[in-house]
Amino acid sequence: MTTPTLFNALYSLLLTCATPVALFCFVMAGFQLREEGGTNFSANGGFFRWILWGSVFLTLTGIFAWLSAEGFGGAFGASGATAAYTAPIQTAVQDFIYNVLRDRIVPVIAGALVLKSLLDTGEGRSPFPSIIAALFLLGVGGFFTQAQGWNDGSEYATSNLLKSMLNWAMTSVAPVLGAMSIYGAIVQFVRKQNWSIYVLVGGGLLMVPVLWSLIQKWAGVTLL
Numbered sequence: 001m002t003t004p005t006l007f008n009a010l011y012s013l014l015l016t017c018a019t020p021v022a023l024f025c026f027v028m029a030g031f032q033l034r035e036e037g038g039t040n041f042s043a044n045g046g047f048f049r050w051i052l053w054g055s056v057f058l059t060l061t062g063i064f065a066w067l068s069a070e071g072f073g074g075a076f077g078a079s080g081a082t083a084a085y086t087a088p089i090q091t092a093v094q095d096f097i098y099n100v101l102r103d104r105i106v107p108v109i110a111g112a113l114v115l116k117s118l119l120d121t122g123e124g125r126s127p128f129p130s131i132i133a134a135l136f137l138l139g140v141g142g143f144f145t146q147a148q149g150w151n152d153g154s155e156y157a158t159s160n161l162l163k164s165m166l167n168w169a170m171t172s173v174a175p176v177l178g179a180m181s182i183y184g185a186i187v188q189f190v191r192k193q194n195w196s197i198y199v200l201v202g203g204g205l206l207m208v209p210v211l212w213s214l215i216q217k218w219a220g221v222t223l224l
Contacts, residue, residue, distance in 0.1 A: 020097040025054030038129020062157030178205030
């Protein structure tokens with residue numbers, strides 16, 4: 001039975017818009033990171049959810065391949081054809097997310113967060129939550145490009161992408177945060193305030209790959 005043209009057009013629209021929508025999800029994750037504290041995130045909060053949805057949209061073809069392998073193959077094997085009435089939607093979505101949101105709105109919001117960090121400092125609060133959220137937003141384009149490289153297009157692309165993100169966070173991001181924590185400890189020591197917790201956190205972040213390997217060994221599993 002031939003798939004209706006409308007379904008093929010909608011399928012093509014979904015696949016075409018999936019990649020820019022994934023970038024939108026990663027941007028929203030940056031906003032949610034500041035909402036949840038900046039230096040930390042909720043284990044069941046919006047930051048995790050937006051990262052997960054971004055990974056899902058980025059690996060949508062892999063999910064469809066898995067569904068096809070499980071016997072739901074019918075429509076998922078079709079390539080889909082772009083119809084005249086869906087082409088403007090595709091163009092508008094891509095133009096808004098790439099040229100408006102990523103290139104124009106996100107840098108402005110990141111700058112506003114840097115300004116907020118100064119105002120927070122003036123009120124006696126830590127500037128790091130706003131600074132970290134601003135750094136995440138300014139680097140979201142590079143993170144998105146990196147995530148595209150982690151997408152292997154396989155049937156298990158979503159889980160492989162999430163594992164690559166975790167590995168990157170532990171081996172690349174955690175040491176940087178650890179160094180920032182040590183710097184914070186020095187500042188706290190000069191101000192004659194509690195600095196030991198920053199040293200402990202910084203040391204833990206610098207050793208997080210070792211700690212993760214040790215936990216996996218104790219549990220008898222290998223995830224990365």
